[in-house]
Amino acid sequence: MTTHTYASALRWAGRTQGYDSYSRQHDITMSDTTMAVSADAAFRGDAALPNPEQFVVAAASSCQLLSFLAVAALAGVEVLEYNDAAEGVMPDDLRPMRLTAIVLRPRIVVRGATVERVQRLLNKAHEQCYIANSLTTEVTIEPVIEVL
Structure with a gap:
């Protein structure tokens, strides 16, 4: 039997100083492709980035x-x-x-x-x-x- 595995890497850096102020932007890497990602704008994320x-x-x-x-x-x-x-x-x-x-x-x-x-x-x-x-x-x- 073969078991397939799927990997991704995630990186976030910043400071959490209260819910309203920290950055939701982070980077996700899959298959040597890195993309910037954020939370949905409704949750204080960047609407220009995927969520x-x-x-x-x-x-x-x-x-x-x-x-x-x-x-x-x-x-x-x-x-x-x-x-x-x-x-x-x-x-x-x-x-x-x-x-x-x-x-x-x-x-x-x-x-x-x-x-x-x-x-x-x-x-x-x-x-x-x-x-x-x-x-x-x-x-x-x-x-x-x-x-x-």
């Missing part, structure tokens, strides 16, 4: 794409385009606060398949998506499928 909640939504979106491309390729369906406008929802009146829903809205262009077949492949990919399977947050898909 952890966005990473969770992006991970679910990316995993769905990669799972779909795999099942489509194995099924002989030619995928020409896949664009997603994913959204995560985190109500601030729920305790503990958490993402309660992630909605993936892929627009998919294929050749050589019916809309129904592509929908079945999307569902199969969703069932196999490692990230969606790892989350307690509900992940749903609202696709727009175009067949050429």
